[in-house]
Amino acid sequence: MSKKKQMAIGALVHANGSHAASWLMDEARPHASTDIDYYREMAQLAERGKFDFFFIADTPAARTENLQAWSRSPLFMNVLEPLTLLAAIAGATTHIGLGATASTSFYEPYNIARLFASLDHISHGRAAWNVVTSANDYAARNFGLDRLPPHGDRYAKAKEFIDVVEALWDSWEDGAFVYDKASCQSFIPEKQHLVDHEGKYFTVHGVLNIERPPQGRPVIIQAGASDTGRDFAAEYAEVVFGSSGNLDGAIAFYRDLKERMVKFGRHPDDLKIASGISVVIGESEQEARDKLDSWQELVHPDVGVLRLSQDLETDLSDLPLDEPVPLNRIPATSNLHKAYFDEIAGLIRDGLTLREIARRFNRAKATFCGTPTQVADHMESWIEAGACDGFMISFVALPSTMQDFVTKVVPELQRRGVFRTDYEGRTLREHLGLSRPENRHAVAAAAPLAKRA
Ligand SMILES: Cc1cc2nc3c(=O)[nH]c(=O)nc-3n(C[C@H](O)[C@H](O)[C@H](O)COP(=O)(O)O)c2cc1C
Structure with a gap:
């Protein structure tokens, strides 16, 4: 009998949970959002559940208006910087992928290439970058702007940004650093390739000061919903967060995105769509x-x-x-x-x-309440219907909703043969079934006439 399609599962983790009142719940730990021990425990729990990756969303800003109201629901007001956080989690976990958001509107490509290459080395091949262009003016005001640039300009900049980042990740071929004491040679000069970029938004003449990441390139995540965003995802993304709350919408999104990949010369399997979902689990649906x-x-x-x-x-x-x-x-x-x-x-x-x-009102369509069997039925039915390749689970209240999911839903999915019982590989690419990109210069050297798509 052929093996059933395996689903990918990511955990979207906000300190106490994504619910507007999660920080008020009995289980909520004050100061969780800056408590690295707490985050390590959450990541270890997700790893016990054999999740593909642990994900930290981000926006580089805190709210400055309506503070009385925000003080009663402090999401994003007091948070650890995501890459620093994930580097610390890397040392407390062994397999789970580590993804973080970083905005192409507020970084330079060199910084991002370096940061994620470092995280990939620190975690031995588990890093993923969620490429966003940002969608609020609070962040713009922290970076010399009154407002965000128009949507189309943000994506044009993002495109140039990611091209430079990927070129930097290829600026050393694999195996460039040999550290051969006998011949007194630490690296092979021919394996360094200068990035010589002058574009509308960025100018970079140099190479990265860190060797090629273990995954070749960290996994690229994206969540574009607009037409431009979808094209961007179809060209570059390897994981996309889908946000359709209904099955028909999710199927249409899935088909659209996978079809768009063809014009960029990519195979549909090179991109995994993880549908966003929140779950509340009970002994009965009513209890949930x-x-x-x-x-x-x-x-x-x-x-x-x-x-x-x-x-x-x-x-x-x-x-x-x-x-x-x-x-x-x-x-x-x-x-x-x-x-x-x-x-x-x-x-x-x-x-x-x-x-x-x-x-x-709880954006109700986005939260699924049910028994472990109902949750597993729901997830399996979406995979079977061609609505997604996996799920991005937003945990409403922590740690309880993740504990429930790991101890009650994961075993059910495993019993049904739709989710791994253990990790088979070490890198995030291996978990997701994504190939390791070859270095463009090595490819060109091997086949002089080959051109980069
Ligand atoms: C699961 C999920 C996580 C997201 N995380 C972030 C984030 O951390 N930071 C951010 O600025 N935007 C985040 N977004 C928003 C998207 O990146 C994107 O801006 C949004 O989907 C609108 O896309 P569009 O600009 O193509 O219309 C997230 C979206 C989803 C569905």
Whole structure:
């Protein structure tokens, strides 16, 4: 019997969890977001669950407005710098991949090439870079800008950025550093290749001061949802975070992205789509729902209104909490997350008060509540339907939701033969079934007429 398709699993970890009130829960440790021992424990737990990778999202900014409300839900206000964090986790784990976000809008390519090459060496081939162009002006203000540049410009810059980074990772061929004491030769000069780049955004004349990463290149992650973002992913990404909350949307996204790869000369298997999902697990579906409801009760009204205002794309903070929201406060159209917008608009039309809507709204379609069997059924059915190659699990409350997943869902997936029972390789590329890219100069030397695609 042929082996069933294996799913990839990544863990998206925010200190106490991704829920707006996770830091208020009994299990939440104060100061977890800067506590390296805590993060090590989370990464070790994910590694016990044989996850492909552990992932840290990031934006290089803290909020500076609506501070009363943000102080009640402090996501991203006090966090460790992700690469520093992952380097420390590398020493406490052996197999799990280590991914972090870094923005092409606020770094120089040389820094990024060097940082991720270092992480790949430190972790013996487990590094992954989530390439983002950033999507908020808070970050822009920390880097000499009032606002982010337009979307298209950000992606044009990202494209040049990643080309330079990949060229730098190839600036030494594999095996360049020999450290041969007998012949007094530490490296082979012919295996160094100068990057000679002058572009619209960057100028680089040099080579990296670290040998080629163990994976050849760290794994490239991306989460572009726009047309430009999808093209970018189709050209460069090896893992893509899908964010469609419904099966049909996810299947359409999967097909679209894999088809786009053809025009860049890539094979669909060279990119794994990990669908974003949050799960709450209970002994029964009702117990899981009750658990989520009890967490919803913890969301402070200020935070609830802030989140509603964001997703309905209009400020609701002037409205009384205990009265229905006037229908004329629903904007005519949505520009951001249509599903969330529609959900809130529906609750307003049902005549609920602002307080009730704030409690009930949880981007509900994005959170799956159920028994371990139901969660496993859901995940397996998405893989079978061709909606994704795996999942990016956002843990709502930590450590409990990850513990539940590792001890109850993972064994079920393993029993069904759709998830590994142990790591078979050491590098993240090996876990994901991605090949190690050859060095472009070695390829050119081996076949002088071969051109880089
Ligand atoms: C699972 C997931 C994780 C993400 N992590 C980050 C992040 O850490 N930092 C960030 O600026 N954007 C992050 N994003 C946002 C995306 O990179 C991207 O900006 C967004 O999907 C919009 O894409 P578009 O610009 O192509 O429309 C994430 C998106 C998803 C789905």
